[in-house]
Amino acid sequence: MAVCKGCGVTLQSTDPNAIGYTPKEGSEYCQRCFRLMHYDDLTVSMRTGIDPDQIIEQIAKMDALIIYVVDLFDFEAGMIPGLARKLPDKDILMVCAKRDILPDTLNHEKVARFVFARLKELNIKVKGLVLTSKLHSEGIDDVKEAIRMLGHGRPVVVMGRANSGKSTLLNNLFGQNILTSSRFPGTTLEMNQIVVDGITYIDTPGIEIENSLLMDVNESDLKTILPYKTIKPQIFQLHGDQSFAVAGLARLDLMECDHAACVWYLSDKLQVHRSKVQAADELWRKHYGELFSPVPLEENFRVSTIRKNLSKMDIVIDGLGWASVSGQISTISVRAPKSVNVTFRKAML
Ligand SMILES: Nc1nc2c(ncn2[C@@H]2O[C@H](COP(=O)(O)OP(=O)(O)OP(=O)(O)O)[C@@H](O)[C@H]2O)c(=O)[nH]1
Ligand SMILES: [Mg+2]
Structure with a gap:
């Protein structure tokens, strides 16, 4: 049997709902690839x-x-x-x-x-x-x-x-x-x-x-989450306790900041909402799924907290992007979907 040139799957003309389907005998591409290539439309x-x-x-x-x-x-x-x-x-x-x-x-x-x-x-x-x-x-x-x-x-x-x-x-x-x-x-x-x-x-x-946010959002939200052009870092100067909500997908709380900065590397279609930590729970409850959207499929969040132990650190949320923090900050708390990997690393940039 011939295989689809685009995705490698064996072509078939019997089941329109299964992968490899093509309505035309002798085509080089399956219908799924054809629609992805020409209409940016995911059929299966x-x-x-x-x-x-x-x-x-x-x-x-x-x-x-x-x-x-x-x-x-x-x-x-x-x-x-x-x-x-x-x-x-x-x-x-x-x-x-x-x-x-x-x-x-x-x-x-x-x-x-x-x-x-x-x-x-x-x-x-x-x-x-x-x-x-x-x-x-x-x-x-x-x-x-x-x-x-x-x-x-x-x-x-x-x-x-x-x-x-x-x-x-x-x-x-x-x-x-x-x-x-x-x-x-x-x-x-x-x-x-x-x-x-x-x-x-x-x-x-x-x-x-498997542990990426890309697996835990509606496929229609990938357009918002994935950057498609050069990201413009979003820079914030920090004083006291500061919280950031990235849509309804993640939250970062930075405690006791002094001469500190937080730079977000994200798709420019994602909104970052900054507030005081004190107000953050209330804002999250109020805006989650509305102003704070998109939201993950599984609304089961986990908080990871560490003491800031490097002068410049990245907090990476797989599939979403990262925040780079520098200056004096006592603790860093990240709230992200439970299935999604969060990494604390020495700053990349
Ligand atoms: N901006 C930019 N986008 C890229 C680049 N390379 C790939 N992409 C985009 O990344 C997405 C995934 O690209 P693919 O080539 O389909 O990735 P893949 O690794 O073959 O993916 P699978 O077949 O699902 O495993 C597409 O939207 C591409 O346009 C690049 O160099 N720059
Ligand atoms: Mg591929």
Whole structure:
């Protein structure tokens, strides 16, 4: 049976509600890909439908150069626990995609230092690192060069979390839009092999971003939550106790601030509401789901609290973005949906 060129699924013409459906015999793309590509319309959600362990197991068996794609904006979510153990002795080229989402003021060296430090902590060894952006195909020539140096004629497998930008990267390498890309996690559904200029490329289904906010919101809210252009940091000077509500998705309380600042890195479509901590509970109750929206699907929040122990720290909420705090602050409390990972790290920028 033929497979869909966009997502790799086996094509079928019998069940319009199942994946792989195409009304036209002989089409190259399934209806789902066609509608995603031309109308930005998701007919069948596959956000939770793919077994991530199975994907990594399959990749582990391949004699291939692995391109591991991480979304620079959602970097923590891109880190896959146990990856070093699951893919031992593999040649891995890391590609940090969506460089254009981070502010232009940020230099490559700084990002590279940050990425290498995180990889070291996770014991993930890579042969190289390239930062890319789909805008102006930034970094694409470097990826091609790395494939020449490291590929040794083997297939090139592109792996990473759902929505990290794998299919977009491949389209950029091909110089044409063959694969389906969309903001909906779970766009690519099967291993999808494409031969271009004598090199075999394999696009893979994204590894589920299970502890990300992207899994815990209505798919219609992804348009609001995911940044699609360079983020403009939102800077706040802090005095006393300060609280920030990001829509109805998360809240950050910063206690005893003095000469302190908080910078939010978020989609510009998300509103940040600042108040005194004292007033924050009341405001949250009053505005939740109205002014403070979107809200998560599971309205089950958890609070994580730490003492501020680094001069400049990021509080990262997977799928949403992060706040960078500096100056004197005694404690930091984050309220985020229970299923969503919150990371406290040394500041990225
Ligand atoms: N701004 C920007 N957006 C990007 C870039 N690369 C990918 N995207 C966007 O990120 C979203 C996901 O891209 P895909 O290429 O479909 O991601 P994927 O990793 O193949 O996703 P799955 O198939 O679901 O695993 C799409 O909306 C892309 O347009 C980039 O460099 N810059
Ligand atoms: Mg894809």
